[in-house]
Amino acid sequence: MVNSRVEPAAVAVAGGGGGGPPRSCGGCGGRIADRFLLFSMETYWHTHCLKCSCCQAQLGEIGTSCYSKGGMILCRNDYIRLFGHSGACSACGQSIPANEMVMRAQGSVYHLKCFSCATCRNRLVPGDRFHYVNGAVFCEHDRPGAALVSSHLPHLQSSALLPDQKVC
Numbered sequence: 001m002v003n004s005r006v007e008p009a010a011v012a013v014a015g016g017g018g019g020g021p022p023r024s025c026g027g028c029g030g031r032i033a034d035r036f037l038l039f040s041m042e043t044y045w046h047t048h049c050l051k052c053s054c055c056q057a058q059l060g061e062i063g064t065s066c067y068s069k070g071g072m073i074l075c076r077n078d079y080i081r082l083f084g085h086s087g088a089c090s091a092c093g094q095s096i097p098a099n100e101m102v103m104r105a106q107g108s109v110y111h112l113k114c115f116s117c118a119t120c121r122n123r124l125v126p127g128d129r130f131h132y133v134n135g136a137v138f139c140e141h142d143r144p145g146a147a148l149v150s151s152h153l154p155h156l157q158s159s160a161l162l163p164d165q166k167v168c
Contacts, residue, residue, distance in 0.1 A: 010150070023037065023044040024044070025037075025044060025045055025046045025049050026041070026043030026044060026045050026049070027045055027046065027049030027050060027051075027052075028046065028049050030046070030129065032044055032045075032046055034046060034047065037147035038050045038059075038060045040059070040066060041066075041068055041073075043061075047060050047061075050066070051073070052066070052073065052074050052075040053072040053073050053074060053078075053080055054072070054074060054075075054078040054081075054082070055075060055077075055078055057075050059073070059075060062075060063076065064076070065066070067079035068120055069083065070097065070099060071088065083096055089110050089111045089114050089134075090108035090109060090110055090114075091110050091115070091116075092111065092114050093109070094111070096109060096111060100112075102158065103115035103124070105130070105132045105137060106132050106135075108135070115137065116137070117130075117137060117138055117139035117141075117142050118136040118137055118142075119138060119139070119142035120139060120142050122139055124137065124139060128140070131143045131144065
């Protein structure tokens, strides 16, 4: 089926239906007799079958790359939304599996076990309030003092913590 990759896979448009051997679509399994077909992840696709697993956008129409992870085929926007820019935890740098729950703060993505206060190292859970200052997470008890807050005010966020599932 679909290989689990974290790097983008190219989406190439090719002529189909011509004199070559009949090709099967990686999405629907049907014969491709269309004038145009897509080739991505070592597989041929009908142009309407290569779609983002989340938003259902036809990937051949929105760009020249797609992402594959955990059995999902994703557009760039949904890949970043689900896995962050690197597909790795912002705290430990390790890969985040596609089926794992995550915590998010200011566009950063964390394993549940890694989302903890920078001062006391206590793990933050859904419902906890936190402060996010210059890439560091602080629990409500260890929030930065007034002097630090005023010097970093544009970077401070205080919000209720909610989990985000890595499913669409």
